[in-house]
Amino acid sequence: MMTLLDTLFGRFDQAAPRKGFLARVNAAMALRRSRARLAELDDHMLADIGLTSRDAEAEANRPIWDAPQTWKH
Template structure:
């Protein structure tokens, strides 16, 4: 049995099917879930603990309320976005 997509599929679908890995999908889902839990736990910290790590209550709440849309792997400060 061939792992290649049928020729009737568009080129983009063939590229996706060729690079698809169930293990990669699971890894992505687990990372997203861990990220979501981390953001929620950050918002639950007390103010003195947030100040120890240099985060304000408003920043912690904003992070916890972020939608679960695909986010960049690295969030640069706004001043770096030229």
């Protein structure tokens, strides 16, 4: 499981180049904003993108450091 520090500073065992601290903070804040906006969508809009309100709520409640692996490189 990734911790907040792993996300912000990068793990030592990663082979991919590490992002700078500010880039990681900006990415984390963008993720937070995206999840908040997702939570604000109504059922009709969520249906357009194939999600339920339960899916959107679950995504919005995920911790900031719990991001898809592809976003961490």
